[in-house]
Amino acid sequence: MSRRVVRQSKFRHVFGQAAKADQAYEDIRVSKVxxxxxxxAVNPKFLAIIVEAGGGGAFIVLPLAKTGRVDKNYPLVTGHTAPVLDIDWCPHNDNVIASASDDTTIMVWQIPDYTPMRNITEPIITLEGHSKRVGILSWHPTARNVLLSAGGDNVIIIWNVGTGEVLLSLDDMHPDVIHSVCWNNNGSLLATTCxxxxxxxxxxxxxxxxxxNFEEPVALQEMDTSxxxxxxxxxxxxxIIYLCGKGDSxxxxxxxxxxxPFVHYLNxxxxKEPQRGMGFMPKRGLDVSKCEIARLYKLHERKCEPIIMTVPRKxxxxxxxxxxxxxxxEPALEADEWLSGQDAEPVxxxxRDGYVPPKHRELRVTKRNILDARPPSGTRRSQSASDAPLSQQHTLEALLGEIKALREQVQAQEQRITALENMLCELVDGTD
Known part of the structure; x- marks a missing residue:
């Protein structure tokens, strides 16, 4: 009599569960592009979602703790003149995010820790080099300020965001549209599909x-993802690999x-509802006290819902x-070190004690973008050294606006406290 041998694995019983309703993000107009x-895109501090926007492209950035209904006037990140197609958080700075657009540009943004009073419209830098739409972005896993972009021109460009320079341009490897690009663990190689x-x-x-042209797959899994x-x-x-079918549920x-057999189905x-998109939290953003091993952010038509993957432990x-x-x-290399041929594993x-995000760190562009010499298309301007005073003035105005609003809130609260104290005194006097 034969006995079925059960494979031993601590992940055999991983189960997924949607977060409670009050932990979702409601009333978000998710992009229909x-x-x-x-x-x-998500990191330990922020959740970013590409949204519908008239007259250009935009995405919304929410602090992770800002769950519930999102105000319809909540500030957006705007600046592209056509729809945003991809966004990606910098792995080495939780306040920096890159966006790619149908307008052929990439923009890199500094997101403040406070909630801005108005739309964020000034990127740190605009990267121009593609001749068609840019639909893929991916930051280098170990080298500081190294960003990859791929466009409808079948070209992959690797940038040094800190200087605005093109480090590498791979323009003769793909005869057709590039569907996806992924770095390996130390950023020495790329895998692409076309x-x-x-x-x-x-x-x-x-x-x-x-x-x-790999001859035979090591494993073949048929999936209904039509x-x-x-x-x-x-x-x-x-x-563990998580496969989310876009338009699937x-x-x-x-x-x-x-x-x-190399690949083992878990669960x-x-x-009920299909997903419009999906975000994946880096491991350092998980709740280790609850044995959470993954957290995905599922986009519906008008909301984003966290899905928590847990290993049951007592x-x-x-x-x-x-x-x-x-x-x-922390990055393991500088951009020029990587370009010269050095490789390094992630730091x-x-x-054990959980992860505390570092304080707000600014990304500084150290010299003028060499692509600024190209004539700008339409009314769009590239970020350059000459823009610095305007950017500083804009930042100063935003800070002054924040201070004024906070001062008004404090005054209003003080007046309310005084009124409540007067009411309390009247009640006490009436009972004596």
Whole structure:
């Protein structure tokens, strides 16, 4: 009599659960643009979502704690002259985010820790180099200020955001539209998919394709995702991949191992409504006290709903086996070091005591964008050194506005306190 052998894994019982209703973000006009990006980006401080906007492109940035109904007049990040197609938070500075647009530009933004009084309209820098729409962004995992963009011109450009310079341009590797680009763990290689149905592994600094046309997959999984593209999110700490079908209502997740059959189905989280997009929280933004190993942010038509993945454990102690040291916010290399050929693994941090985001850090552009010499298209201007006084003036005006508003709030509260104290005195006098 044969006995079925059950595979041993601490992640076999991972289960997904939607956050409570008051932990969702309501009344957000999620973008209806037909594009294959995730439309959502999240880090331990902020949630960013591409939204509908008249007369250009915009996205909204909310502090993670600002759950519930979002005011219809909540400030947006605006500046693109056409729809925003992709957004990505800098892994080394939680206040910096990049946006890519149908207007062929990339903009890099500094998000303040306080809630701004009006729309954020001035990027730190505008990067111009693509000739068609830019639909893919990805920051380098270990090198400071290194950002990758890919556009409808079938070109991949790697930028030094700190100077505005083009570090590398890969313009002869893809004969058709690029569908996705992903760095490896230390940023030495890229994996790309293309409309020509070819997966390529690229060494960007050598400008060479080092592998493609893989003969046989190590594993084959058939999935019913006829509604749209798959948005994959891989967690190297747990070796779990989460597959979210855009337009689907399910999140399927699998564990990857070194031994055959390599890919092991774990479970499926299903809900009633399909997802318009999905965000994935970095490991340092999770609640380790609740054995949370992943948190996804599911976009509906008018809201964003956190989905929490948990390993059931009874102990209240820190679970070392669930939380190995994980990439922190410090870069391991400077941009010029990476370009010269150096590689470095991510700088790891422990989550034993939880993660406290660092204080607000500014990204400074150290010299003029060399692309500013190109004639601007339409009325759009690129950020340059000559814009600095205007930017400083704008920042000063915003700060003065914040101070005035806070002073008015304090005065109003003082008046209310005085009125309440007077009422209390009258009540006390009446009972004597």
């Amino acid at each position: 037909t594009w294959d990006s995730s439309f959502c 409309k020509d149905k070819t997966l390529r592994v690229v060494d960007p600094r050598k400008g060479q394709v080092v592998a493609n 509604n749209g593209v798959l948005l994959p999110f891989y967690d190297p700490d747990s070796s 399910s999140i399927r997740y699998f564990e990857i191992t070194d031994e055959a 499926t989280f299903s809900s 102990s209240d102690l820190f679970q070392d086996d669930l939380y190995p040291d994980t990439p922190g916010p 790891l941090i422990s989550l």
